[in-house]
Amino acid sequence: MNMSGKSLTRRTAIGVFAFLFSSLLLFEPLQGQAPPRHRLRIPYSSLGPGLFPLWVAKERGLFEKQQLDVELLYIATSPIIVQTMLSGEVQLSSSGQEAAMAANLAGGDIVIIATGVIRPSFFLYTIPEITTVEQLKGRRLGISRPGSSTDFATRFLLQKYGLDPKRDVTLVPTGGTQNAPAAMQARVIDGALFSPPTTSRARRLGFRQLLDPLSLGFPFYSAAVTARKSWLDAYPNLARGFMKAYVEAIAVIHRDKIFTTKVIRKYSGEQEREALEESCNYVIQALPRVPEPALDAIRTGLKILAEKNPEAMQSEPSRFIDTRIVRELKESGYIERFYQ
Numbered sequence: 001m002n003m004s005g006k007s008l009t010r011r012t013a014i015g016v017f018a019f020l021f022s023s024l025l026l027f028e029p030l031q032g033q034a035p036p037r038h039r040l041r042i043p044y045s046s047l048g049p050g051l052f053p054l055w056v057a058k059e060r061g062l063f064e065k066q067q068l069d070v071e072l073l074y075i076a077t078s079p080i081i082v083q084t085m086l087s088g089e090v091q092l093s094s095s096g097q098e099a100a101m102a103a104n105l106a107g108g109d110i111v112i113i114a115t116g117v118i119r120p121s122f123f124l125y126t127i128p129e130i131t132t133v134e135q136l137k138g139r140r141l142g143i144s145r146p147g148s149s150t151d152f153a154t155r156f157l158l159q160k161y162g163l164d165p166k167r168d169v170t171l172v173p174t175g176g177t178q179n180a181p182a183a184m185q186a187r188v189i190d191g192a193l194f195s196p197p198t199t200s201r202a203r204r205l206g207f208r209q210l211l212d213p214l215s216l217g218f219p220f221y222s223a224a225v226t227a228r229k230s231w232l233d234a235y236p237n238l239a240r241g242f243m244k245a246y247v248e249a250i251a252v253i254h255r256d257k258i259f260t261t262k263v264i265r266k267y268s269g270e271q272e273r274e275a276l277e278e279s280c281n282y283v284i285q286a287l288p289r290v291p292e293p294a295l296d297a298i299r300t301g302l303k304i305l306a307e308k309n310p311e312a313m314q315s316e317p318s319r320f321i322d323t324r325i326v327r328e329l330k331e332s333g334y335i336e337r338f339y340q
Helices: 003-027 049-060 078-086 097-105 149-160 177-185 198-204 229-234 236-255 257-268 273-286 295-305 310-314 324-331
Strands: 038-044 068-074 092-095 110-114 123-126 140-143 170-173 191-194 208-211 224-228
Touching: 038 049, 038 078, 038 236, 049 068, 049 092, 049 236, 049 257, 049 273, 068 236, 078 092, 078 097, 078 110, 078 224, 092 097, 097 110, 097 149, 097 224, 097 295, 097 310, 110 229, 110 236, 110 324, 123 198, 140 149, 140 177, 149 191, 149 295, 177 191, 177 198, 191 198, 198 208, 198 273, 224 229, 229 236, 236 257, 236 273, 236 324, 257 273, 295 310
Parallel strands: 038 068, 038 092, 140 170, 140 191
Antiparallel strands: 092 224, 110 224, 123 191, 123 208
16 A cells, blocks of 8 residues: 555544544543533422422422433413423423323323322311301302312312302302412412411401311322323423432421421412421421322312312322332332431
8 A cells, every 4th residue: 555545544544533432432431520410390389288309399390310401480270381292392290180080081191190198288268257167158268270289179069068169159269378368368269278388368368267277187288299100101301300309309398497498489489487397397297208198088089170170070089190219219228227
């Protein structure tokens, strides 16, 4: 081979090496450089205790720890969030179980993958002259909007005390629980369900606490973690990363009250110390360390949905939940290690 041929071969080899090296730089992170984060937009529907794990995970950097870039979006009611999920705009949310179950019944692939608090975080407040549940007959009660958690919980409560939600009261949409105190002040409504820390505002305004969550007496997820089942199947690692951050945030809530209180103050806008203390104490009592959805809460949801859709009671409760990730984290010891 002559000199020009050798030179050409050498130049070709160098060119190939340079191309391969540059390709590696494009597709592999540099040594010591963090891998790229996956972006998730997660809407939530209320400012109550069931949402605290999302807020804590965001403020503690737990999503970033799992290589997730999470944007939290407040959308006033669960039905709107479900519509957003069904449109494909978001894949995960924190919303009321009733909206997710209703969408599932209608053919959507939305399932509950983790709980928030495991009982309704609602306190019934009324104008001062109402002193018994029976006196609610003929009154106007505020709900966020039809199909929301407050709508379903109010209906269940009325039925428990022998009142017919369709005939004995008028349910008035207020657009969100945070709007209910002003509606009561204006006498647009006579009562409503509030969650901490809004309960403190209701007391300051002179309203009467008629019933607490224990009086509601049924398992119910007013802020469950919901997801598209098709997304879970397609992106199990992303779902697992989210859930790792979520269960660690629950552990932070149980173990670091000072930090949790600061987070509640930031996201809720509540500054009163008593209200923040009440919120923190409630979520510690009502938030399970292992947020695995249970069938008894789903059966409760089906009973309530059956009021408008009798076919609900014919549905298999297991179709509404997907516990694979929480169960995996539980059985592997991942959750337990945060409490040792």
